[in-house]
Amino acid sequence: MRVVVLGAGFAGLELTTRLSAEFGDEADVVLIDENDAFVFGFSKLDVMFGDSTATAVRHPYRDIVKPGVRFVQARILSIDPTAKHVVTDAGSFDADILVVALGADLDPAATPGLVEGGHEFYTVEGAFKLREVLRSFEGGRVVIGVTSAPFKCPPAPSETALMMHDFLMRRGFRERSEISLVIPMSVPIPPSPAASDALLAAFEARDIYWYPDRAVLETDPFRQFAILSDGTEVPYDLFLGIPRHRAPAVVEESGMTVDGWIPVDSLTLETAFPGVYAVGDVTSVGTPKAGVFSEGQATVVAERIGELMRGTAPSATYGGTGICYLAFGRDEVARVDVTFLKGQAPFGGFEEPSRRIAADKIEFGASRIRRWFGA
Numbered sequence: 001m002r003v004v005v006l007g008a009g010f011a012g013l014e015l016t017t018r019l020s021a022e023f024g025d026e027a028d029v030v031l032i033d034e035n036d037a038f039v040f041g042f043s044k045l046d047v048m049f050g051d052s053t054a055t056a057v058r059h060p061y062r063d064i065v066k067p068g069v070r071f072v073q074a075r076i077l078s079i080d081p082t083a084k085h086v087v088t089d090a091g092s093f094d095a096d097i098l099v100v101a102l103g104a105d106l107d108p109a110a111t112p113g114l115v116e117g118g119h120e121f122y123t124v125e126g127a128f129k130l131r132e133v134l135r136s137f138e139g140g141r142v143v144i145g146v147t148s149a150p151f152k153c154p155p156a157p158s159e160t161a162l163m164m165h166d167f168l169m170r171r172g173f174r175e176r177s178e179i180s181l182v183i184p185m186s187v188p189i190p191p192s193p194a195a196s197d198a199l200l201a202a203f204e205a206r207d208i209y210w211y212p213d214r215a216v217l218e219t220d221p222f223r224q225f226a227i228l229s230d231g232t233e234v235p236y237d238l239f240l241g242i243p244r245h246r247a248p249a250v251v252e253e254s255g256m257t258v259d260g261w262i263p264v265d266s267l268t269l270e271t272a273f274p275g276v277y278a279v280g281d282v283t284s285v286g287t288p289k290a291g292v293f294s295e296g297q298a299t300v301v302a303e304r305i306g307e308l309m310r311g312t313a314p315s316a317t318y319g320g321t322g323i324c325y326l327a328f329g330r331d332e333v334a335r336v337d338v339t340f341l342k343g344q345a346p347f348g349g350f351e352e353p354s355r356r357i358a359a360d361k362i363e364f365g366a367s368r369i370r371r372w373f374g375a
Contacts, residue, residue, distance in 0.1 A: 001028065001096045001097065001305075001308065001309055002028045002029075002030070002094070002095050002096050002097075003019065003027070003028065003029045003030070003095065003096065003097045003098075003099065003305060004029075004030045004032065004084070004086060004093050004094075004095035004097070004098050004099070005029065005030065005031045005032065005099045005101060006032050006033075006076060006079070006086065006098070006099065006100050006101060006102050007032075007033055007100070007101035007102040007103055007280070007282075008031050008032075008033035008035070008038060008061060008071070009033075009038070009101060009103050009280065009291065009294060010280065010291035010292070010294040010295045010298070010368075011099075011101035011279040011280040011294040011295060011297060011298040012031055012033065012099075012101045012298070013031075013038065013368075013372040014294075014295045014298040014299060014302070014371075014372070015099060015101070015279070015298040015299075015301055015302045015305075016029050016031045016066065016069045017066065017371055017372050018298075018299065018302035018303075018306075019068065019069070019302055019305065019306065020066035020067050020068050020069045022306055023068055023306070023309060024067040024068055025067045025068050026068060027067070027068025027069065027309075028068065029068055029069045029070070030069075030070050030072060030093055030095075031064075031069060031070070031071045031072070032071075032072045032073075032074055032076060032086070032088060032093070033061065033071075033072075033073065033074075034073065034074060034075040034076070035061070035073070036060060036061060036062070036073055037058040037059055037060045037061060038058075038059045038061065038372075039057050039058055039059070039124050040057065040291070040365055040368075041152070041153050041156070041290075041291060042159075042325070042327070042361070042365070043057035043365075044057075044121065044122075044124060044127035044128070045121075045127065045156070045159065045160060045163060045327070047127060047128055047131055048121055048127045048128070048130045048131055048134065049131075049134065049163050049164075049166075049167050050131060050134070050135065050167075054128050054131075059369055059372075059373055061073065063373045063374070064372070064373060065374060072088070072090055072093075073090070074088035074089055074090035074091075075088060075089045076088050076102070076248075076250050077089060077250065078250060078253065078254070079098075079100070079250060079251065079253075079254040079256070080254070081098065081100075081254055081255070081256050081271065081273040081276045082273060084096070084097075084098040084273075084275055084276060086098070095275075096275065097275055097276075097277070097305055097308070098275060098276045098277070099276075099277045099278070099279065099301060100251065100256070100262065100271075100276065100277070100278040100279075100282060101278070101279050101280050101282065101294065101298065102247075102248045102250075102251055102282050103152075103248075103280055103281040103282055103294075104152060104245040104246065104247065104248075104281040104282060104289060105245070105246055105247070105248045105249070106120065106122055106123055106243040106244070106245060106246075107243055107244045107245070107246055108120050108241070108243040108244075110147070110148075110243065110244040110246075111147040111148075111216065111217070111218060111219070111241065111243060111244060112217075112218035112219070113218045113219035113220055113221050114147065114218075114219055114239075114241045114243065116219075116221045117219040117220065117221025117222075117224065117239060118219050118221075118226075118236075118239035118240065118241045119133060119238070119239065119240055119241065120240075120241050120242070120243045121160070121240055121242075122151075122152065122156075122242055122243060130240070133238075134167065137173075137238060138171075138173055138176075139168060139171075139173030139174070139176040139177040140176070140177055140178075140236075140237030140238060141177070141178045141180070141235050141236045141237045141238070142164055142168075142177060142178065142179045142180070142236065142237070142238045142239075142240065143180045143181075143182065143216075143226050143234050143236040143238070143239050143240070144157050144160050144161050144164070144179070144180070144181050144182070144240045144241075144242075145157075145180075145181075145182035145215075145216035145226055145228075145234075145239065145240070145241050145242065146182060146183050146184055146215055146216065146241075146242045147215055147216050147217075147241055147242060147243055147244050148184070148215055148244045148245070149184050149185070149215070150245060150288075150289055151242050151245050151289065152245065152281055152289040152290065153288075153289070153290050153291075154185075154188075154189065154190075154288055154289075154290070155188070155189060155195075155324055155326045155336075156242075157181060157183055157188075157242060158181065158183075158188045158189075158199050158203075158326070159326060159327040159328075160240065161179055161181045161203070161208050162202060162206065162208070162327065162328055162329040163327060163329050164179055165179060165206045165208060165329060166329040166330060178207075178209065179206075179207075179208045179209065180208070180209040180210075180211060180234055180236075181203070181208060181209065181210055181211065182211040182214055182215065182216055182226065182228060182234070183211070183212060183214075183215075184213065184214060184215040184229070185212060185213065186212050186213050187200070187212065188200065189326075189336060190346075191288075191336075191338045191340070191346035191347070191348060192336045192338060192348055192349075192350050194349075194350035195326060195334065195336045195350045198328075198334065198350070198352065198353070199326075199328075202328055202329075211228065211232070211234070214228040214229050214230050214232065215228065215229045216228060216229075216241060217229050219236075219239055219241070220233075224236055224237065224239075226239055245281075245289070246260060247260055247261055247262065247282055248282070251282060256271060256272075256273070256276075256278070258284070259284070260284075261282065261283055261284035262278040262282050262283045262284065263283070263284050264277070264278050264279075264283050264284070264285050266285055266286055266318065266320070266342045267317040267318055267342075268300070268304065268314070268317060268318070269283075269285070269297050269300060269301050269304075269318060277301045277304075279294055279297040279298050279301055280293070280294030280297060280298070281294065283297075285297065285318075286320070286340055286342060287320055287322065287340045288322070288324075288338075288340075290322065290324060292322040292323055292324065293322040296318065296319075296320075296321060296322055297318055300316050300317065300318045303316035304316050319339065319341075320339055320340035320341050320342075321337070321338070321339045321340075322337075322338060322339075322340075323335060323336065323337050323338075324336040324338070325357065325360075325361040325364065326353070327358075327361075328353040331355055331358055332353035332354055332355055332357075332358060333353055333354070333355075333357045333358040333360075333361050334350065334351055334352060334353040334354075334357060335350070335351040335357050335360070336348060336349070336350055336351075337349045337350075
């Protein structure tokens with residue numbers, strides 16, 4: 001049984017690792033990604049604010065050595081979900097089981113003025129470039145703005161505002177600066193009232209301006225204003241934008257999407273096409289677009305594929321649970337535990353920011369690198 005996995009993010013790495021661990025050389029798994037290395041989302045902020053380097057946070061896929069798994073660096077040109085046939089610039093692949101884990105693409109050009117008058121930090125390239133921009137920034141009006149929903153890692157804009165405060169404090173530029181945060185939600189973390197309350201208190205304590213229930217529709221690079229969805233204009237010297245998200249074009253062209261994303265069974269992660277699963281940010285499964293949820297979904301799909309390989313009926317189901325580490329700055333991190341179940345309001349807990357949880361976050365990343373790359 002050949003399993004072809006498209007995308008080597010959280011989901012693709014976890015899925016292939018689990019299949020290799022259980023079946024070893026008996027597995028026939030192909031993992032395809034156009035990039036040459038993996039970078040954690042939170043590591044992008046570390047590089048951006050000068051707390052790490054690009055080299056330190058990149059984990060090359062060439063280091064993957066797993067029995068039964070072959071990594072192919074290639075650009076995917078087309079996907080036929082009916083035939084489970086994939087064409088890449090490195091050849092074609094046929095699958096018995098196809099798993100689409102290609103995440104969400106970012107489209108900065110969809111927001112007028114963002115490319116000309118601002119910076120995005122949600123791509124690896126964008127975040128790494130901002131390291132040099134921030135190094136020469138001597139304070140002023142900083143606007144961090146979300147351009148549309150849904151967007152990956154919902155806490156990240158709030159984390160960026162708090163980390164920007166610390167960054168400017170360290171450099172002695174905070175008193176001459178303003179920090180504003182624009183999010184199209186009424187609270188920073190809707191599933192966790194306690195986390196939202198803690199963030200709002202942190203914003204107030206740090207004099208961070210908060211613009212809820214609004215998105216940035218465009219920026220005016222000549223006047224240097226961010227224009228919000230309610231008509232408000234917010235001046236800036238430095239604009240950090242979260243661009244519009246969309247499914248990769250090759251996924252849209254495959255005919256798998258509905259309203260922009262791949263619909264899946266919320267329990268099994270199966271698509272409308274037999275033998276084809278979709279996991280992570282590319283889906284409309286109903287959980288946040290975040291790595292830990294992608295990992296949880298991949299675990300279920302790995303179990304279901306394993307059951308098929310053992311000749312039993314698949315029974316594993318997804319419970320919609322996930323954790324989120326939330327950086328508050330000052331070397332402190334909070335933790336949010338949330339469960340999303342179809343037909344129910346999300347629920348979960350919140351642990352106050354501390355250095356202990358900051359250490360847990362470091363171990364969270366290190367444990368994944370050990371599992372996925374053997375490093």
